[in-house]
Amino acid sequence: MTDKKKIELDILGQVCPACLLVVLREMNTHRLRLKNGEAQLVIKTDHRDTTRTIPESARKMGYDVEVRSLETCYEITIGSK
Amino acid sequence: MKSPSGASEKAGGRKKAAGKKAETEVSMEVWRLQEENAGFARYIREKTNQLLQVMGTEPLRPEEFEDRELLNLDPIGIIAGSLEQVFEYLNETITKLSEARDEMQAIFDATGVGISIIDQDFSIVKYNEKQRELLVDKQLDNVCGRYCYEVYCLKNGPGLDCPAVDTFATGRPVVVNEVRKKDKYFQLVTTPFSRNTNGEVTRVIEVALDITARKKAEEEEQRQRGYYLAEKSKLASVLQSLSEGLLVTDSRNRIISANGAALQILDLSQQQVLELKIDELFADCPAGARTIFDVGTPHACQNVEIRFRSATRELLLSVNSVPLVDPDGNPIGRVFTFRDITEEKHRQEVFHRTEKLAAVGQLSAGIAHELNTPLGSILGYARLLLKGSNLQPDQRERLGIIAEQAKKSGAIIRELLDFSRLSTPLPNQAMRCDLNKVVAEAIRVLQTELDKRFINVKLELSKIPEVEADPKRLEQVFVNMLLNSAQAIGSNGEISISSHCSGHEVRVSVSDSGPGISPENLSRIFDPFFTTKPVGTGTGLGLSICAGIIKDYGGAIDVRSTPEEGTSFTIILPLPGKAHGQ
Numbered sequence: 001m002t003d004k005k006k007i008e009l010d011i012l013g014q015v016c017p018a019c020l021l022v023v024l025r026e027m028n029t030h031r032l033r034l035k036n037g038e039a040q041l042v043i044k045t046d047h048r049d050t051t052r053t054i055p056e057s058a059r060k061m062g063y064d065v066e067v068r069s070l071e072t073c074y075e076i077t078i079g080s081k
Numbered sequence: 082m083k084s085p086s087g088a089s090e091k092a093g094g095r096k097k098a099a100g101k102k103a104e105t106e107v108s109m110e111v112w113r114l115q116e117e118n119a120g121f122a123r124y125i126r127e128k129t130n131q132l133l134q135v136m137g138t139e140p141l142r143p144e145e146f147e148d149r150e151l152l153n154l155d156p157i158g159i160i161a162g163s164l165e166q167v168f169e170y171l172n173e174t175i176t177k178l179s180e181a182r183d184e185m186q187a188i189f190d191a192t193g194v195g196i197s198i199i200d201q202d203f204s205i206v207k208y209n210e211k212q213r214e215l216l217v218d219k220q221l222d223n224v225c226g227r228y229c230y231e232v233y234c235l236k237n238g239p240g241l242d243c244p245a246v247d248t249f250a251t252g253r254p255v256v257v258n259e260v261r262k263k264d265k266y267f268q269l270v271t272t273p274f275s276r277n278t279n280g281e282v283t284r285v286i287e288v289a290l291d292i293t294a295r296k297k298a299e300e301e302e303q304r305q306r307g308y309y310l311a312e313k314s315k316l317a318s319v320l321q322s323l324s325e326g327l328l329v330t331d332s333r334n335r336i337i338s339a340n341g342a343a344l345q346i347l348d349l350s351q352q353q354v355l356e357l358k359i360d361e362l363f364a365d366c367p368a369g370a371r372t373i374f375d376v377g378t379p380h381a382c383q384n385v386e387i388r389f390r391s392a393t394r395e396l397l398l399s400v401n402s403v404p405l406v407d408p409d410g411n412p413i414g415r416v417f418t419f420r421d422i423t424e425e426k427h428r429q430e431v432f433h434r435t436e437k438l439a440a441v442g443q444l445s446a447g448i449a450h451e452l453n454t455p456l457g458s459i460l461g462y463a464r465l466l467l468k469g470s471n472l473q474p475d476q477r478e479r480l481g482i483i484a485e486q487a488k489k490s491g492a493i494i495r496e497l498l499d500f501s502r503l504s505t506p507l508p509n510q511a512m513r514c515d516l517n518k519v520v521a522e523a524i525r526v527l528q529t530e531l532d533k534r535f536i537n538v539k540l541e542l543s544k545i546p547e548v549e550a551d552p553k554r555l556e557q558v559f560v561n562m563l564l565n566s567a568q569a570i571g572s573n574g575e576i577s578i579s580s581h582c583s584g585h586e587v588r589v590s591v592s593d594s595g596p597g598i599s600p601e602n603l604s605r606i607f608d609p610f611f612t613t614k615p616v617g618t619g620t621g622l623g624l625s626i627c628a629g630i631i632k633d634y635g636g637a638i639d640v641r642s643t644p645e646e647g648t649s650f651t652i653i654l655p656l657p658g659k660a661h662g663q
Binding site: 017018024053056057 | 133136137138139140141145146154155156159160162163166167169170173174
């Protein structure tokens with residue numbers, strides 16, 4: 001996932017389910033690029049529930065998801081293998 | 082008349098009232114529309130929440146998103162797009178699963194092992210064609226739903242030896258290495274296939290591997306192994322029972338096997354022989370015959386005579402060798418067989434010598450007979466002339482020489498006749514003779530001669546049976562032997578005489594401490610007229626005559642000599658009734 005174009009999405013301060021809708025909208029918008037592996041969506045969030053709801057939804061759509069805990073927030077990366 | 086202003090006011094009032102009404106109606110319509118919009122917004126919010134729950138998250142809180150903001154976000158559109166992706170992914174997954182299922186089914190059916198899935202009631206849930214072929218009666222159609230113990234084991238219930246029972250009970254795989262069914266052998270493996278929420282095994286998968294071919298191959302191998310071991314044992318017994326020595330060498334010429342006869346003949350132990358190089362063992366092999374040892378020699382080599390010095394004696398061996406090859410025909414060693422021909426060779430030499438003696442004897446007899454008559458006339462007339470009184474002294478002397486030489490010639494002819502035994506035919510008398518007494522008499526005859534030469538005679542005479550022979554003739558033999566020994570020693574020495582009985586023979590050995598006989602002379606000493614004595618001191622007939630006498634009694638004379646150490650003659654005579662040919 002490292003050499004792909006990164007589409008960054010900052011939803012710091014937002015909570016579920018609003019942030020899930022925002023992320024789903026981005027995933028719909030960039031669907032083709034995410035599916036064929038050209039790009040990956042990198043989300044920054046500080047809402048803990050989001051680290052569960054977003055990966056669950058993304059995986060149901062067939063994406064690979066990686067969640068990393070950073071110092072002040074979480075980073076969720078969504079893309080294809 | 083109403084004033085225009087009044088009418089105008091009235092009209093204005095009506096207009097105002099109409100305006101208010103319209104305003105009210107508009108307000109009412111706005112309110113209605115607002116209420117309707119709020120209802121739509123609530124509906125959208127509710128449906129959004131419903132879809133969010135489908136997506137696995139919590140509903141929107143009331144404070145989240147103003148209605149307008151929510152509508153602008155288009156949550157239903159977003160979730161619809163997401164669900165589209167979910168369905169797309171689901172369809173892909175379903176397609177892959179379907180393909181995987183088809184692959185699994187193909188593998189399930191095409192695999193070389195029988196597979197069936199059995200539930201907790203021991204009902205067959207699924208089975209493949211191989212399982213049907215191996216374990217299902219051909220008359221049965223579909224056996225799904227039937228009990229496995231009925232179909233596979235022809236029983237009324239699962240047996241204690243059933244591996245599925247164990248797997249259901251323990252949750253672990255079970256292997257049964259050998260099960261015999263329908264005249265075939267199987268290896269059965271049962272493993273858990275699915276479990277319930279309590280972790281209990283609800284289905285097992287049973288794999289049946291047909292090991293009949295392997296089992297039969299094992300049985301055949303076992304049978305062949307038994308056969309080969311029996312053959313090997315038989316061969317080992319045959320090799321050990323051989324009277325001939327047998328040695329097997331490897332590709333490096335090292336001895337890897339030796340039979341009992343080989344060790345006995347060579348007087349060596351197994352440890353001494355194994356790993357020894359064959360050409361080192363038979364180091365005295367003639368140079369021209371050494372290809373017998375070469376592992377690359379493709380043909381058999383036969384009857385190669387090799388001298389071998391064992392710890393106790395020197396042997397003459399007749400050695401054969403054949404190449405040893407692997408199944409591809411490559412040489413991997415040689416097999417050597419050999420026998421001790423020392424005695425056989427010696428007897429052959431004696432036989433040939435005797436034959437030669439007989440031929441020379443016949444010739445000598447003829448010559449002697451023909452010369453005897455004219456020589457008698459020469460001697461008679463010489464003696465007649467010597468009786469005359471008118472002879473000159475020189476004439477008398479010459480006649481004396483003629484008579485003397487004729488007399489000497491007569492003596493030689495008598496020896497020749499003696500040799501040929503024509504002058505004294507062998508008396509066919511069945512006399513019993515004690516060889517020890519004969520030896521004693523011979524010593525007595527020669528005692529003066531032996532004393533004069535300072536020769537000591539050492540006797541080691543055992544009690545031996547009598548032989549059938551003329552003692553006088555045997556005395557002549559021993560006198561000749563002793564005289565030869567004394568002449569070989571010269572003076573100051575020892576003659577040892579021993580006697581013993583060996584099997585059907587009596588042996589008397591006369592050994593001297595003389596200078597020995599050279600190997601080139603040893604084979605000729607029994608030849609007539611062969612002598613190493615100075616000219617005029619021996620006729621070379623003594624040993625020939627002795628050999629002739631001993632042969633007459635069915636015996637033989639053996640001679641062994643080592644230069645500088647001495648010579649040993651052994652007179653061998655058969656016991657009565659045991660002579661060769663009798």
